[in-house]
Amino acid sequence: MSWKTWFGTWGVKQAKERAAAEKASRSTSQATIIEEIKNDDTHPAPGTTPDTGGVAIIHSHHLNQGTSFSARARDELHLKGLVPPAQESIQRQEDRVRAYLNTLSSPLEKHVYLGRLRAEDTALFYRVVVDHLTEITPLIYTPVVGEACQKFSLIYTPGTVEGLFLSIADKDNLDEILSNWPYHAPDICVMTDGSRILGLGDLGLNGMGIPIGKLSLYVAAAGFDPSKTLPVTLDMGTDTEKYLNDPLYLGTRRKRPADEEFYAFVDAVMAAFKRKWPKLLVQFEDFSSEHAFGCLERYRNQYLTFNDDIQGTGAVILAGFINAINLSRTPLPNHRVLFFGAGSAGVGVASQLKEHFIRAGGMSEDAARDAFWLVDSKGLVTFDRGDKLPQHKTLFARRDNEGKQYKSLKEVLEYVRPTALIGLSSQGGAFGEEAVRAMKEFNERPIVFPLSNPATNAECTFEQAMNWTDGKVIFASGTAFPAYEYEGKTVEPGQGNNMYIFPGLGLGAILAKAEHVSDDMVYQTAATLAEALDEEERSHELLYPHLTRIREVSALVAKDVVKAALREGNCDQEDVLKLFGAVSRQPFHDDAVLSDPERNEALLAFVKKRMWDPHYAEDEEVLVGELKHKASL
Numbered sequence: 001m002s003w004k005t006w007f008g009t010w011g012v013k014q015a016k017e018r019a020a021a022e023k024a025s026r027s028t029s030q031a032t033i034i035e036e037i038k039n040d041d042t043h044p045a046p047g048t049t050p051d052t053g054g055v056a057i058i059h060s061h062h063l064n065q066g067t068s069f070s071a072r073a074r075d076e077l078h079l080k081g082l083v084p085p086a087q088e089s090i091q092r093q094e095d096r097v098r099a100y101l102n103t104l105s106s107p108l109e110k111h112v113y114l115g116r117l118r119a120e121d122t123a124l125f126y127r128v129v130v131d132h133l134t135e136i137t138p139l140i141y142t143p144v145v146g147e148a149c150q151k152f153s154l155i156y157t158p159g160t161v162e163g164l165f166l167s168i169a170d171k172d173n174l175d176e177i178l179s180n181w182p183y184h185a186p187d188i189c190v191m192t193d194g195s196r197i198l199g200l201g202d203l204g205l206n207g208m209g210i211p212i213g214k215l216s217l218y219v220a221a222a223g224f225d226p227s228k229t230l231p232v233t234l235d236m237g238t239d240t241e242k243y244l245n246d247p248l249y250l251g252t253r254r255k256r257p258a259d260e261e262f263y264a265f266v267d268a269v270m271a272a273f274k275r276k277w278p279k280l281l282v283q284f285e286d287f288s289s290e291h292a293f294g295c296l297e298r299y300r301n302q303y304l305t306f307n308d309d310i311q312g313t314g315a316v317i318l319a320g321f322i323n324a325i326n327l328s329r330t331p332l333p334n335h336r337v338l339f340f341g342a343g344s345a346g347v348g349v350a351s352q353l354k355e356h357f358i359r360a361g362g363m364s365e366d367a368a369r370d371a372f373w374l375v376d377s378k379g380l381v382t383f384d385r386g387d388k389l390p391q392h393k394t395l396f397a398r399r400d401n402e403g404k405q406y407k408s409l410k411e412v413l414e415y416v417r418p419t420a421l422i423g424l425s426s427q428g429g430a431f432g433e434e435a436v437r438a439m440k441e442f443n444e445r446p447i448v449f450p451l452s453n454p455a456t457n458a459e460c461t462f463e464q465a466m467n468w469t470d471g472k473v474i475f476a477s478g479t480a481f482p483a484y485e486y487e488g489k490t491v492e493p494g495q496g497n498n499m500y501i502f503p504g505l506g507l508g509a510i511l512a513k514a515e516h517v518s519d520d521m522v523y524q525t526a527a528t529l530a531e532a533l534d535e536e537e538r539s540h541e542l543l544y545p546h547l548t549r550i551r552e553v554s555a556l557v558a559k560d561v562v563k564a565a566l567r568e569g570n571c572d573q574e575d576v577l578k579l580f581g582a583v584s585r586q587p588f589h590d591d592a593v594l595s596d597p598e599r600n601e602a603l604l605a606f607v608k609k610r611m612w613d614p615h616y617a618e619d620e621e622v623l624v625g626e627l628k629h630k631a632s633l
C-alpha cells in the first residue's frame, strides 16, 4: 500500500469513527431528551411551549382572533398584555396585511409572509384572500408558487407548513404516520410526487408548495374548512441532480424509483388513506404524465379521486373553448385544433374537447378524434414516426400523414391550418410572431391559448397575441396576464386555469357523498362554467367569469356536480335525495325534476350553506365559552 493510499484509508477510517461517535452521542442525547419529556409531568415547562392557557389561543392558528378579541375575551381568556391594546375589526387587520405586503418588494417575500399569516391566523389569511382574490391569488398560486416550490427547501421554516411528507422508506409505517395528523378527518387531500411541478420539471419534495397552494384555493374559492384540508407530498426522490446535491434539500436523496416500486408505494398510500379516512377525496396533482394517466386508471374506480392536470384542465379549457367557438363564429364541427404539447394536460384537454365534439357537435368518435393534432418534442405525433408512443399519445396519433413527418411548428401549422392553437408544452415563447400571424391568416378570429405555467413558460404573452393578430385573437393563458390597451380599448385576457374547476368539482363530490368522480361529473363542470358568464362578461367577450366571482361560480359547479352524481346513482346525501325524491345510490333520470327551478335554488342554497366563510367568531358568549373549553381554561 502506498503511503497516499494508507493515509487516505486512515483518514476515511478516522472520519467514519468520528461520525459514528457523533451519531451515537446525538442519538443518546436525543433519546435522553425524549425520555425526559415523557417522564416529566410538568412538561412543557412554563415559558417554553404552553399548550394550555390564553396564549394557546394565540398560538393556535384556527382559534386566533388577531387583535379582534373583546375586552371581555381578553379578561376571561387571560390575554391581557399578550395582545396589543387596540381592538380592531378584521377589515382593519386586512388593511394592515395589504399595507405590509406593499412594503415588500419581491413576490417571493410576499408569498412567504402570506404563508406565515396562514400558519398564525387562518381566518385573517383567508379573509384577505377572499376579499382580494385578484391581488392575492398570483402570490399564493401561479406564478409565484412556482418560485416558492423551486426554493421550498430554502424558505422552509418549521411550523409554517401543515401537511404530510410521506417518504418511500416509510411504506410499511403509513398508518402510524397518518395517525400523527392532529386535526379532524380531512375532506380533501391534494397530493403530488413533485415530478412535474407546473412547467418547472422534477422538483422532488420541493413540490409541496403546489398542494398547499391548491388547497388554499379549495378554501378561498369553494369554502372548504381549512382544518379539513390535507396537503401531501410523496417523497420518492428526484432525478434533478441540482437538488440531490443541494445541502439544504429536504427530501430523500435518491433517484426516483422504477414503476414497480412507484406503484407499490402509491398503492400503499391510497390504501392507508382509505383505512384512516374512508371518505377522503384525493386530487392527484403534477405527477409526470405517464404516472398521472397510470394512477388515474388504477384508482378511479376504487377510490374517490381525480387527476387535476388531466381532468380539471380538460374541463376548464373546454369551458373556455365553448365560449371561444361562439366568438369565432365557426361552427363546432369545422374546428381544427392543434395542441403544442402532448403530455397529461395536452391529452387531457384534447380528450375533453373530443367528448364535447361528440356530445354537442353530433360527430362520430372517429370524426371527432380527427379534429385534433398533437405535437410533442419530436414533432407531429403520428403512428409511423418510428418511436414507441406511450399509450396516452396513441389516443390522438395521426394516420393520415401519408408517411410524411412534420417537425417544426411552422411545418405543422401549414399542414393543419388550425382554427385553434393550444400550448401545453412548458416551452416559454414557443408561439413566435410567425406562428401567431399564421393563425390570423387562417382565421378571422384565431383561438390561441398559451396555457403553460408559470407565466415565464407561457407560449406567448397576451400583448404579443393581440399585436400579431391585429387585436382579433381569442385568448386564454394558464397564468393571468394583465389587461392590454389596444387601439384605445382595454381588453381583458382569459385565464384558462383549472382553479375554476377543481374547487367546485371537489365540493360537489364531497357534498354528494359520491363514491367516484365520474367522467359525467367532470364534463358537467365544463358545461356549467361555460354558462356561468354574466351579461357584462359576455358583452366584453370574456371566456371565463371574473376571478372575483369564483365563490359564486364554484357553488354553481358544485350544485351541478351533485346533480350529475344523482343522475348516475352516485349520491348518498340525504337532504339532496329528499329534495329530488331520489333513492340513495339509484340512478335518477327525471329531467323535469332535475331542472325544476325551485329545487335548483334549494340545492344551490344547500351548497352555499356548507361553504366556510372566513371570519372571527361574532358571538362573544360563544367565542369565550368555546375558546375557554379549547384552551382548557
Ligand SMILES: NC(=O)C1=CN([C@@H]2O[C@H](COP(=O)(O)OP(=O)(O)OC[C@H]3O[C@@H](n4cnc5c(N)ncnc54)[C@H](OP(=O)(O)O)[C@@H]3O)[C@@H](O)[C@H]2O)C=CC1
Residues within 6 Å of the ligand: 196, 197, 198, 199, 200, 288, 289, 308, 309, 313, 316, 340, 341, 342, 343, 344, 345, 346, 375, 376, 377, 378, 379, 423, 424, 425, 426, 427, 451, 452, 453, 454, 457, 477, 478, 479, 496, 497, 498, 499
Ligand atoms: N392552465 C392550466 O390550468 C394548466 C396548465 N398546465 C401546464 O401545461 C404544461 C404541460 O403539463 P403536462 O402536460 O403535465 O407536462 P408534460 O411534461 O407531460 O408535457 C409536456 C409536453 O410538451 C412537449 N414538449 C416539450 N418540449 C417541446 C417542444 N420543444 N416542442 C413541442 N413539444 C414539446 C413534451 O413532449 P414529449 O412528450 O416528447 O416529452 C410533452 O408532450 C405545464 O407547463 C403545466 O404547467 C398543466 C395543467 C393545467
Ligand SMILES: CC(=O)C(=O)O
Residues within 6 Å of the ligand: 142, 197, 198, 199, 286, 308, 309, 452, 453, 478, 497, 498
Ligand atoms: C395549473 C396546473 O395545475 C399546472 O400548471 O400544473
Ligand SMILES: [Mg+2]
Residues within 6 Å of the ligand: 198, 285, 286, 308, 309
Ligand atoms: Mg397541475
